[in-house]
Amino acid sequence: RAKSEGRGRWRFFEPAMDAAMQLRRALEIELRRALLLGEFELYYQPIVDVASRHVTGLEALLRWRHPERGLVPPDAFIPLAEEIGLIVPIGEWVLARACADAAGWPGAPRVAVNLSPAQFASRGLVEVVEAALRDSGLDPTRLELEITETVMLQDSQATLQTLHRLKALGLRIAMDDFGTGYSSLSYLQRFPFDKVKIDRSFTSELGLSRQSDAIVQAVTDLCAGLDMVTTAEGVETENQLQTLSQRGCREAQGFLFSRPQPAASVPEMLRSLSDETGPHGAGRDEPG
Ligand code: C2E
Ligand code: MG
Numbered sequence: 517r518a519k520s521e522g523r524g525r526w527r528f529f530e531p532a533m534d535a536a537m538q539l540r541r542a543l544e545i546e547l548r549r550a551l552l553l554g555e556f557e558l559y560y561q562p563i564v565d566v567a568s569r570h571v572t573g574l575e576a577l578l579r580w581r582h583p584e585r586g587l588v589p590p591d592a593f594i595p596l597a598e599e600i601g602l603i604v605p606i607g608e609w610v611l612a613r614a615c616a617d618a619a620g621w622p623g624a625p626r627v628a629v630n631l632s633p634a635q636f637a638s639r640g641l642v643e644v645v646e647a648a649l650r651d652s653g654l655d656p657t658r659l660e661l662e663i664t665e666t667v668m669l670q671d672s673q674a675t676l677q678t679l680h681r682l683k684a685l686g687l688r689i690a691m692d693d694f695g696t697g698y699s700s701l702s703y704l705q706r707f708p709f710d711k712v713k714i715d716r717s718f719t720s721e722l723g724l725s726r727q728s729d730a731i732v733q734a735v736t737d738l739c740a741g742l743d744m745v746t747t748a749e750g751v752e753t754e755n756q757l758q759t760l761s762q763r764g765c766r767e768a769q770g771f772l773f774s775r776p777q778p779a780a781s782v783p784e785m786l787r788s789l790s791d792e793t794g795p796h797g798a799g800r801d802e803p804g
């Protein structure tokens with residue numbers, strides 16, 4: 517048959533391709549099943565005010581509790597979920613879950629939810645966010661949405677309109693991973709961000725590289741001038757925190773304060789962070 521002839525011709529290349537495709541296909545099926553069976557979980561990591569060390573926010577971070585593989589981090593499945601469009605229903609679940617969790621922690625700070633570019637571009641995003649707020653009863657001022665620079669590359673008129681519609685709900689918008697993508701300073705002026713999160717790649721070099729210090733200083737100054745808060749991601753050492761403080765960075769997030777924790781541990785995490793004068797938690801592990 518023609519088909520088997522065709523296969524024969526490709527024999528050299530096919531096994532590797534086949535294996536990769538099969539893995540991908542298997543992961544796709546498993547991901548769809550995970551959503552149906554409720555295998556996703558949210559972990560939360562605190563965001564801290566540099567000057568007072570008070571917790572100002574909690575970032576919701578997606579995990580997949582896989583029946584055999586254990587706790588799977590988002591980088592292992594979000595790119596595929598994004599590619600096959602499954603990130604839209606997954607993201608809807610994340611929004612609903614995060615708002616419901618936050619509403620159940622009265623007095624807790626704001627919750628930050630990551631939005632993927634595909635989710636941002638999807639029809640009905642604003643309605644999905646509205647429904648999550650309404651169903652949970654969460655005060656919109658306690659919700660922050662994090663988007664990356666990739667979103668700005670899409671149709672900027674549509675993006676701008678969506679951002680304004682979201683902001684009209686009363687929530688806040690943060691630009692995530694600033695400095696990694698196709699960063700343009702004009703984005704900061706054109707789009708209505710409340711916050712800019714400086715990527716971990718800059719934080720990790722703080723105090724070690726004059727260039728990173730200068731970039732953090734410049735972003736912090738610029739954001740201050742535009743009335744935006746700056747948050748440094750991936751803060752792991754007291755040294756980095758001190759440099760951030762000297763550079764005028766308002767907020768910090770990282771293992772120095774706490775690793776992401778399961779929802780059930782959040783009240784205890786908030787208690788212990790407010791009890792202690794200094795940061796802690798560097799040694800705390802994410803429970804598997
Ligand atoms: P992100 O939004 O930039 O989240 C911060 C990531 O840095 C988290 O990784 C967090 O665990 C990690 N991190 C925090 N502090 C430190 C530190 O001090 N040192 C180091 N080495 N890492 C630190 P995680 O949870 O693996 O998430 C990775 C990315 O996956 C996120 O980056 C975000 O882009 C994406 N993501 C997570 N949850 C969601 C979600 O619900 N929806 C979407 N669309 N994307 C998500
Ligand atoms: Mg984020």
Ligand code: MG
Binds near residue numbers: 692693713715749
């Ligand atoms: Mg980030």
Ligand code: MG
Binds near residue numbers: 693
């Ligand atoms: Mg990141």
